[in-house]
Amino acid sequence: MIAATEEFRRLGRDDFLLKYRFRRATSYELVLEGLRYDSKAIVGVAHGHATGDVLGPRDFSGGAATVARCLRELGFVVETGGIPLNRAVLLERLRKLKASRGPGNPSPSRHQPLSLLWAMSRAADGPPRMTPWPRWRDEVGPLLAEFGLPNAKATPEYPFWHLRGSGLWEVQGIPPTLAADMPKVSILAAHDAQAGFTEEAAVLLQDPVTRLDAIATICETYLRGVDRQALFNRMGLAGYTTAGSLLNPPEAETSGAGVDEYGRPTGPAPRRDATRSVIVRDGALARRVKELEGDQCQICGTLLRYLDRPYSEAAHIRGLGSPHHGPDELQNLLCLCANCHVLFDGLEIYVDSDGLVRGTRGGREPRPLRRNPSHPVNEAHISYHRNLCDVNTHGSTVN
Incomplete structure (x- = not known):
């Protein structure tokens, strides 16, 4: 057992677990001289030191009745440990990435953060969580060159491998005998290496x-x-630059349209057939929020009329489509005029934590969002929209 713990310390937790293909302990840890060890991995490797036959993770079961009891009977201290990955732990690990610093550059390298953003863009659409090395090299490499620190060399192989230290990442395909140190690029290619978020992290990141x-x-x-x-x-994260769908429809093709001697189009505008996939909204909900608010904008108070009838728009706070996937419910709707709707979807205005509508670029007099007790608004959706504004304004104005 002692030999296994010594090897654990020598290699470090990540490389030790990778070498013997164990996952991090989620329930029981061996505690020895103030250090904590993954109990099941230690028992499996200790069996190898004693008999020459290392037990893999599928060769025996862990838990209170097996590994924990065995270690305690041998006189070792076993404690409940292993931090289950949840939203708070995930965000904390993202704040503490082991980003390197180049010579004479006090800023941490952007390679790991940029690589994680690229991987998150794929998580938004739910494709396979693991990315083969050739695709990683071809897609992430140019991003590191474009958005990395000035004069920093783009080395996609480093985040591909070293993101394992975050506890959110894994690399598959590299034999344990070659995993003690960072493999050369030729080894990544020869062994069809692939990397991506762990299963736990990938599941968490499916939540918008x-x-x-x-x-x-x-x-x-x-x-x-x-x-x-x-x-x-x-990065493929363009959906995060707006709270709704402000994309302009494709312009009509002008081929075949008549033109005069100066090249100006004549006659009726040309048409073309198009097929679109659109989200089906609940029209009754839109009518309901307008009725509750009397067609008056909840932000600026404007009451518009069009064709001698009141005109307002039902605006979703957290967008319905990808990547926001907000719910089509009354608590996710505001009644807005056309102008405020565009500004709200375009992340030009937001509702702060005190319920005041502010401009993300400043220079706008704060005013309270009008509330109707009969029209409850889910504060989680307001917070989501505010966070989206914060992401797009470099964290400098939104609070």
């Missing part, structure tokens, strides 16, 4: 609220001063 919090944490901690819109557009 947790994913936005994770993106905000990375941007706030490591990427201040980076052009967020350019970054998100390049």
Whole structure:
């Protein structure tokens, strides 16, 4: 048992567990001389030191009745340990990435944060969580060159491998005999290595609220001063630059349209067939929120009329589509005029923690969001929208 703990200390937890293909303990830890060890992994490796036959994670079961009892009967101290991964733990680990610093550069490298953002962009659509090395090299490498620190060399192999230290990442395909040190690029390619979030982290990041919090944490901690819109557009995270759908429809093709001698179009505008997939909204909910608010904008108080009838718009606070996946419910709706709806979806205005509507760029007089007791608003959706604004304004104005 002692030999196994010595090897654990020599290799470090991550490399030890990778070498013998064990996962981190979630329930029981061996405590020896003030240090904590993953109990099941220690028992399996200790069996190898004693008999020459290392037990793998599938060769025996762990838990109170097996590993914990065995270790206690031998006189070792076993305590409940292993921190289960939850939203708070995930965000804390993101704040404490082991980002290196180059010579003469006090700022931490952006390689790991940028790599995690790219992986999160894939998590939003739910594809396989593991990425083969060739794709990682070809897609992440250019991002590191474009958005990394000035004069920093783009080395996608480093985050591919060293993100394991975050406790949120794993690398598969590398034989234990080659995993003691960081493998060369040729080894990553030869063994079809692939990397990605652990299963626990990937499940957490499927939740849109947790994913936005994770993106905000990375941007706030490591990427201040980076052009967020350019970054998100390049990363495949363009959906996070708006709270709704402000994308303009494709312009009509002009081929075949008549033109005069100066090249100006003549006659009726051309048409073309198009097929779109749209979210089906509950029209009754939209009518209900307008009735409750009397068609009056909850932000500016404007009461518009169109064709001699009141006109207002039902605005979702947390967008319905990807990547926000907000619910189509009354508590996620505001009654707004057309102008405020555009500003709200475009992240130009937000509701602060005191219920005041402010501008993300400043220069706007705060005013309270009008509330109707018959129209409850879910504060979690307001907070989500505020967090989205914060991500897009470099964390400098939204509170």
